[in-house]
Amino acid sequence: MKIKFILNGKKTVVDVPGGMRLIDLLREKLNLTGTREGCGKGECGACTVLLDGKPVNSCLILAAQVDGRDILTIEGLQKGDSLDPVQRAYIDTAAVQCGFCTSGFILATKSLLNENPDPLDEEIKRGIAGNLCRCTGYAKIFDAVKTAAEYIKEEN
């Protein structure tokens, strides 16, 4: 079936089989491999994308279900040559080790800070609870979220 949606700010029309998951569409058909598949059942958050601005697991959505909607993946975050403040914060605080979970964390952080520009520690925990990282121990990720909040404030 043919679906039309906004992908990273661009109108996209693509033909998809009924049973195709969004993550498969992104990775296999559109070569957007920044979105990762970890567990395939909604526990690890590596496949997180923003659907109409809200974080969802792209392994638990059919491609057909995003018809008419807006999808943002990690590839759509940077504006021209400049990285998004959240991306900069993750780099500057060294909140990345193997990097497999990072796309998901950055998008979860982006959505958290859009809703709540100044989150408390507990709110950060709740905001990124759907993302697992097996390398960092999360301390650096906390730093990244707080740094990102500051970068965003500086920009505004």
Add this chain to the structure above:
Amino acid sequence: MIPEIEYIKETELDLALQHLASDKKVIPFAGGTDVLIELRKSKNPFDRKALLDVKGLGLNDIYIHSDTVIIGAASTHTEVEDNEIIKSKLPVLTKASSLIGSKQIRNRGTIGGNIINASPCADTVPALLLYDAQIVIRSLSEDRTVPLSEFITSPYETVLQKDELVTEIRAFPVAEDYGWGYYKLGRRGAVNISRMTVAALMKVDGEGKINEIRVSAGSVFPITSRISDVEKMLVGEKPKAEIFRRAGEIAAEKMIETSGRRWSTPYKESVVKELIVRVLNEAYSRCKNDDLS
């Protein structure tokens, strides 16, 4: 990838119901957080040929109609958690919805799906049982309303027929002087499949005695249910540690009577006792009674 399956989306309820009534094997789904996982587990576990997306049917209104809270079955856990009517009228449900999975899951999974999937550890069910929830079911031939307490017939099984769709959940709020408690026990703090869930609503009268009490438990019995033996024992008693402990013992006895002694019993027996005490204490601490000093 998911095996070849047709995807159908309708924006009108009658058209959706026509698909369900047809000879074709059609499975309705909303968030997909359970259904898509099941579909991938084996080649075609549902032995169905098509998926019917009910997200376009507008079944996500939440409103009050003559003292009944009506919740569209396809309301996401996020929509339920953030809803002001539910916060003030059904606080136990707000709490239950807020503890489900992760933000990603709550943004997709729905209250109807949580009930229909009928897992013994479904988080919204113990909360909804406290509010005597009813499940509104529609099909082309008949509309019917079934109490939640009769809707789930065994783990992962419900009374829902192939041609039927759950469209809304009705819940009946209690007065503001009721206190409530909800405890979800899990192995970690988030993205957590409940090990056990206990919920309670309590009202204390002018003499400081328990006037009305409702207690429900998930993952304690094969079907999540109210524990009427505990409720009966507590009515008329003064809320105190000894009575709450007795309530926990009755719940544990009832659990063993229903499910037998299983490998998990030594753990669950002591845990259910403790959780009942905690939830009753929590509910009592929220009871508002001006007559009590």
